[in-house]
Amino acid sequence: MHVRRMIRGTIVHCTAAGLSILEDAVIGAEASGKIAFVGSVQEYEKFCKETAFSADEELRLTRGQFVMPGLIDCHTHAPQYVFTGTGSDLPLLDWLNKYTFPTEARFADLSFAREAYKKNVGRLVRHGTTTACYFGSIHEDGTAVLVETVAAAGQRALVGKVCMDRHAPPYYIETTADSLQSTRSFIEHVRGLKNPLIQPIITPRFVPTCTSALMAGLGQMAAELDVHIQSHLSENKAEIEWVRELHPEAGSYSDVYDAHGLLTPKTIMAHCIHLSESEAALLRTRGTAVIHCPNSNFSICSGVMDIRRAQEQGLTVGLGTDVSGGCSPSMLDAIRQAITASKVIAIQRGSAPLTLGEALTLATLGGAKALGMHDQLGNFEPGKQFDALIVDGTRADSPFSLFPSDSLEDIVSKFIFLGDDRNVVSVFVANRLIHSH
Secondary structure (H helix, E strand, O other): OOOOEEEEEEEEEEEOOEEEEEEEEEEEEOOOOEEEEEEEHHHHHHHHHHHOOOOOEEEEOOOOEEEEEOEEEEEEEHHHHHHOOOOOOOOHHHHHHHHHHHHHHHHHOHHHHHHHHHHHHHHHHHOOEEEEEEEOOOOHHHHHHHHHHHHHHOOEEEEEOEEOOOOOOOOOOOOHHHHHHHHHHHHHHHHHHOOOOEEEEEEEOOHHHOOHHHHHHHHHHHHHHOOEEEEEEOOOHHHHHHHHHHOOOOOOHHHHHHHOOOOOOOEEEEEOOOOOHHHHHHHHHHOOEEEEOHHHHHHOOOOOOOHHHHHHOOOOEEEOOOEOOEOOOOHHHHHHHHHHHHHHHHHHHOOOOOOHHHHHHHHHHHHHHHOOOOOOOOOOOOOOEOOEEEEEOOOOOOOOOOOOOOOHHHHHHHHHHHOOHHHEEEEEEOOEEEEEO
8 A cells, every 4th residue: 555654763774975874863755655755853844844744654663673775686596596505516607507507497387486486586575675686587488477476576676587599408598589589578578567666677697608699689679678788797717718718809708798789877797706907997988887796706606806996996886695696585694795705805905894884885775876776766865765674673583682782873783784584574665565574
């Protein structure tokens, strides 16, 4: 149900100035889903008098509770949720062949897809992921089931049908023509639903599994239809060497994508651990964002991304779980792992690790910027969508304890480092309550 909503209590979000924690403040949201007001109680009372804003529902938070923006997972593989928490014994290329391709092939079975996707999307929502950027499988109908599942859950998402026409097992591969045709058909299907929360995204798996003809066709389609693009880039050193062998004409892995029209301001590239300076400059020039996936990078031993370097290079960086390379579907885990990765680099190079506020920014406003949606999402600026979580650190089953001496920042920090879905008591997307417990 869409209502005018007012929440009073501690408000936590990230702005260009950093982490902001507002004590005994008010946020008001319109029935349309937009944030109408953020500020002090006194300012809210004045706002109501001047604008005739009146809340249909009011919620007052107590100490230990706060409202924060929904988390944005910029890179996750929905079919791989089935084997999350297993299969971390192999490096990327072997891992794909032993675990990923056989599992994703099962999503030709729509009843299996429906069961698996319901569990996956539900888990993400319970963990506070209000926006997700999903890889599906190569199956158009199966990926349409993912769209249907996301819509039923009320989550915001970009969803892509995976494209791959080479170097894949015979039971899990497309022809170039079929891949292009089904991608166009999938885009038309998603847009035909006219669901403002769900967008299609063109999804070449990565260069080794996509011929030049397929990549060029997808680049042309993205330009023609003005669609987002997602893929993988410079995740693993063996992968990079393979790309060099497949495309000796290219100066770098990034150059291959660029030559086929796949680096655009609406493109996000996962991992980007081993980028050269020239590749980083190319991505910056094209406006392409990179998605940091630290859990996966550790789990399958791909490397450690130097996020400070990426930021200094002027790259836009979002954060992803990369299930199932990453062994957790929780963006809280991604935040923690990003901080740990930055500390590994700090130990090696003497750079400053990420602060709590910087890491939380990656999972909210940073993700929104990476997806080109920062005018709508990422924090609580009036006019943006009210995608939000209510966090409760006082629950009896909370995985962390609070004490009278804890400051508001302490409470937020304990949730980020120790909390889980038990603390996420309400989830809103566009001011619609989609989960509570």
